[in-house]
Amino acid sequence: MDFYLAQFLTGLAAASSLFLVASGLSIIFGVTRIVNFAHGAFAMLGAYVAYTLTESFSGPFGFWGSLVLAALVVAAVGAAIEMLILRRIYYAPDLFQLLATFGLTLMAEDAVVLIWGPEDLVGPRAPGLRGAVSMLGQQIPSYDLFLIAMGPLVLGALWLVLHRTRFGILLRAATQDREMVAALGVNQKWLFTAAFALGVFLAGLGGALQIPRDAVNHAMDLQVIVEAFVVVVIGGLGSVGGAFVASVIVAELNAFGILAFPTVSIVLAFLVMAAVLVIRPYGLFGRREALSRSAAVLASRPWAPMSSRGRVAVAGVVVVLALLPLVAGDYWLTVGAEILIVALFAASLQLLMSTAGLASFGHAAYFGLGAYGAALATKALGLSMIPALGCGVAFGIAGAALFGLFCVRLSGVYFAMLTLAFAQIAWSIAFQWSAVTGGDNGLLGVWPAAWASSPRGFFWFALGCAVLGVAALRMLVFSPFGYGLRAVRDSMLRSEAIGIGRYWTQWIAFVVAGGAAGLAGAEFAFLKGSVFPDALGIPTSVDGLVMVLLGGVGTVSGSVVGAGVYKALSIWLVSQTDYSKLILGAVIVGLVLAFPSGLVGFVSKLRSPFGQPSAPRPQPRVETAE
Known part of the structure; x- marks a missing residue:
């Protein structure tokens, strides 16, 4: 006692x-x-x-x-x-x-x-x-x-x-x-x-x-902010009394979790947060009428399929990239392949944020599940690269289908935090289930097929996956389903009045995005030759958010540009200075101030007809559960 x-x-x-x-x-x-x-x-x-x-x-x-x-x-x-x-x-x-x-x-x-x-x-x-x-x-x-x-x-x-x-x-x-x-x-x-x-x-x-x-x-800032977010969401956004009660709950879970539940102690607070949000979506002391601006943002002009000139420009860029292995060295081809992979990952998150109006803080879950799915298919089942990639996509789809059943009931920050909770749960399973995942030691020896084993071959493979994946996601945006998804994003009541159900429409988008992220994760496993739990971690999710926001939320393909700029800049700064985060952070803040609609959003505004009104300011909406 x-x-x-x-x-x-x-x-x-x-x-x-x-x-x-x-x-x-x-x-x-x-x-x-x-x-x-x-x-x-x-x-x-x-x-x-x-x-x-x-x-x-x-x-x-x-x-x-x-x-x-x-x-x-x-x-x-x-x-x-x-x-x-x-x-x-x-x-x-x-x-x-x-x-x-x-x-x-x-x-x-x-x-x-x-x-x-x-x-x-x-x-x-x-x-x-x-x-x-x-x-x-x-x-x-x-x-x-x-x-x-x-x-x-x-x-x-x-x-x-x-x-x-x-x-x-x-x-x-x-x-x-x-x-x-x-x-x-x-x-x-x-x-x-x-x-x-x-x-x-x-x-x-x-x-x-x-x-x-x-x-x-x-390194204490990340631990502090994660626990603080958990507390605020459990207690209810805007409720100081709720934050006090939730602080006691989380702190006592941390104190006794290692004694009572040693196998899940590192993620116990996230399990509680997930349970609270599923049962009471606005937190213990939150209110239904808490307002938040929608994650959806209108572009500076109405979205439209790519023009003929745009298609020619994109085709030219793809041709240039396809010729790059003929002149670039192995190191740059490896870096380029990684950029192409994260571009597909960011594009999958862009589908949720721009088209569906859902800002996920835990999208790394499906990236990591895809990586582990491909690695386990290779290590445990002895499958070759292509079938293993299919297993990675299946793992991403399965995880998104399961988690999405609960997540899409919510909106705004509550949705974002529930996605984060599920991502942390997936991370804890990968970290502690050593017999299957290797735990902190990871899964090693995940090598690509012979035809993709060279940096040149893998770059071409990654380029093909990125082009086909981003093109498929873009086609989905301008399909009837994509228009319905945007209708739900812009007005839930109006869309439901004409027969477009919000829940299942957004759930399907969630699953599609999970599958695309799973493909990116599977590719990443073969690129690195290994998989570790940090593939599902919070930093990976944050990187995805940064890529999308940097490119522009109000655009269809801004994530590709954002991924290229952010990843290339990150890799280059790490090789040039010991204080890469300081410079990268300053660049990000500067870009946000200079281009508050993102890089692609800024270019779109420049190309808009003179005198066209800018996008309307986002209107507040109610964060509720269905």
Whole structure:
């Protein structure tokens, strides 16, 4: 009993820090509708700044003052970023704020290494709280008890701010209906800035409070943001009280999961999130009327099949690529084959985001399933390359068909987070089922057929798959099914009134996208000769999102351009500098500011007739379940 009490209190202490970060993320999304991927980076920055300040100022006042000052510094940085970057793209295509904040995250990861070094940093103990308190024979750190008390105190302070101040009332009103708040004469710009600064302050404070408890490292941002997203979604977007309850749930699952469910402990929180979203799609304390801009974005002009001139241009590009193996070396052909594979992967995600209006945060699941399907078919069944590729496609389709039954019931961020939960579940199976998948050691020796074993042969094969795959997806967009899918995206009620059912139409698109991603994953397995669990991981999903957003969500084939630019730039920077993420993140942010509709979207606008009106701003819609 005493051991379980100690474990429970440890979980509560972790819940307090997690609540601070998650409540800030909830406030930011509730008011601004920004999916702030950089929130974990702000928490990490708060920890690093607090470490530096506590090393410089001694004594109790110096320590505690340093923690608060670190949070204020991070809040000031957040406010500056909101005014200089995010404010410029509030009315850009949906999720472009996600792309900008992802670029900021990349920059932060290398910036902290550049400033503080790559080693883990251990902060000082909190003055007056360096000892432990005996409870039922167990020594409970005094600092853990302080953190346990800190959580409810912050929750109470936030409740007073949100319910007893004019600022808080405006924040809650903006969460419910931003357009009405603007109609009442409230300056939305400064309201958004204040909300963003408050959310970042909480994230910075949550990170700063961790330095006496955990080592500070440059990889903590991803872990923090993933757990914070899980908490916010379980509790309900925009609900601070929900974030508190969900923080306790997630922290206790982490504390006891390794004891009660060791085989699924690393993904237990995602299992709970998936269950909550399936049963109550808007979270434990969320509301049905929570609004979010649709993921669908209209292009600068109506979509139309490719013109004759466009077909000739594309054919010319394909011919040039087909001739590339005659002049390029093996290294560049291998890089080119990888770019072609990720282009097909990004195109499959583009089908969901542009045509279906569904932003998936877990599309790597089907890429990874395709890779494992092909590898297992080769290793366990002894199949040759082409039949193994078919198995990879089948694995991607099967996974998408199963997960899609639950995912397409939702919309907006809830849909995105449920796809992320299923992707993490698939990742945990690949990571822990060592007897079949090889676990962290992966599956090795997945070699292509003899005719594709050379870099030249595999490049031509990858080019053929990419051309046929992207062409098939594009044809689907302009087929009767594609028009029906866009009708569902633009107006669910109108489409259902004319007999186009939203659920099954989007489910079919989900399955098709999963199959195309499975083909890309199967190709990737043969390109690398191996498969590891990171093929299903969060970074792979994020890369897909970045490629689509960079090319342009409001375009049909922007993902191909985005994939080429992003992957080529990533590979080149890694070979040129140790701080490739810093430069790549800066380039992404710069591209977002310069081309807020994506690279292809920008070119489409330039080609539009002079004086043609730009795309209408996305209208808010209700995030609900069917």
